[in-house]
Amino acid sequence: MRYAGNWMTAVDDRILEYLSEHESGSPTKMKREGPIRYSRQQVHRRCKILAEKGLINDLGNGVYMITEDGEAYLEGRLDTEDWQYIDEETDDDARDGSPGNIATDS
Template sequence: MRLPAEWFTQVDDRILEYLQEHKSGSPTQMAKHENIHFTRSYVHKRCKILADYGLIEDYGNGVYIITDEGEAYLAGELNLNELEPDDEN
């Protein structure tokens, strides 16, 4: 069972699932996917938040990849309430 946190939204699950399936992706690509019903700008905003929490990584040029932590969350092995955002951004 996945253990989301209060800051986590429905699109965050879809973003992580997309990156798990496709290995990488940009907010533009994700926003065009049939399971993600949000604008590119909103997906981009959520990607930045997911990256701050270490669930995805900005690979450069607007491309994101899922991290081990993101994979652990999808597998139900990580409680997101235990994560703290990266204060460097």
């Protein structure tokens, strides 16, 4: 499950997915080769926003590459609303004496 911030749109996910599958890409290339049903201008605008937010890098000349934060978002490990990484273990797991999380009184 992905944790999209209120600022994100559906095209953002498509852009990130494209860049995750390809090493890099431009809005024109994404529109031509990817499953992106938005105008090149809209893709370009969203790429600028994604770059400002740190989910992709602007390599210059209209070419972009996904960042580690972008990959983490796609994998459901980053909440882009409050920029918090999602831990797979909750605090309750650490306190309940689950195997590997034995609670001890000191």
